[in-house]
Amino acid sequence: MLIAANWKLYKTQAETRTFCAEFQPPGGVDVVVCPPFTSLAAAVEGGLTVFAQNVHWADEGAFTGEISVPMLKELGVAGSLVGHSERRQLFGETDEGTARRAEHALAASLRVIACVGETEQEREAGETEAVLARQVAPLPRHPDLVIAYEPVWAIGTGKTATPEIAQEAHAYIKSLIDAPVLYGGSVKPDNAAELLSQPAVDGALVGGASLDPDSFGAICRAAAP
Ligand code: PEP
Numbered sequence: 001m002l003i004a005a006n007w008k009l010y011k012t013q014a015e016t017r018t019f020c021a022e023f024q025p026p027g028g029v030d031v032v033v034c035p036p037f038t039s040l041a042a043a044v045e046g047g048l049t050v051f052a053q054n055v056h057w058a059d060e061g062a063f064t065g066e067i068s069v070p071m072l073k074e075l076g077v078a079g080s081l082v083g084h085s086e087r088r089q090l091f092g093e094t095d096e097g098t099a100r101r102a103e104h105a106l107a108a109s110l111r112v113i114a115c116v117g118e119t120e121q122e123r124e125a126g127e128t129e130a131v132l133a134r135q136v137a138p139l140p141r142h143p144d145l146v147i148a149y150e151p152v153w154a155i156g157t158g159k160t161a162t163p164e165i166a167q168e169a170h171a172y173i174k175s176l177i178d179a180p181v182l183y184g185g186s187v188k189p190d191n192a193a194e195l196l197s198q199p200a201v202d203g204a205l206v207g208g209a210s211l212d213p214d215s216f217g218a219i220c221r222a223a224a225p
Helices: 013-022 037-045 069-075 085-091 095-107 120-124 128-136 163-176 192-196 213-222
Strands: 002-006 030-034 049-052 079-082 111-116 145-149 181-184 203-206
Touching (some): 002 181, 002 213, 013 213, 095 111, 095 128, 111 128, 120 128, 163 192
Parallel strands (some): 002 030, 002 203, 030 049, 079 111, 145 181
């Protein structure tokens, strides 16, 4: 099981050091944290497995605001998220751009978690499978690629997908691509075990509940063998 913490635009370096001092990952679970860029080094120094929240497809160049694979690898970062719904919805990132980011990072031996998921409107219009198929299609096929199914209507809203909805979407994604699939969307200590017990759920991507070492620890323990 892989449990990933997406800290979004939270945690300074000092706050990251405090988290690392308090958080004890359980054995038998692949635990990673995705801090903002300025806190990556502090998290690596704190002994955690660290992913970035995004990575660019060029190693260097005129790409203001981006970060490259060599920059991340120099810090000891092990992988990156790509295509988070906040990147897609708020910053205009596309399926093709997400795939290029994933491809470049994987080729350079970084692990990648590529996020996919439908909006509430798309689900209500019966378009969930079409959206997932469109988002998964351009992604590279690679042993270090993990998919995160994050229904946009469940992110940061407190509305968790039922275990049945998660299972159905994960099984569909697995019919499209041979990769582990994490569930993301309001995962909390009290719903983690049930979601993680679904056969097609291979772990979780956790936003809000990953900021506190106790609640993130409880979610990680729910994934322990
Ligand atoms: C996320 O941002 O990836 C996420 C799943 O957030 P939350 O757990 O807060 O819904």
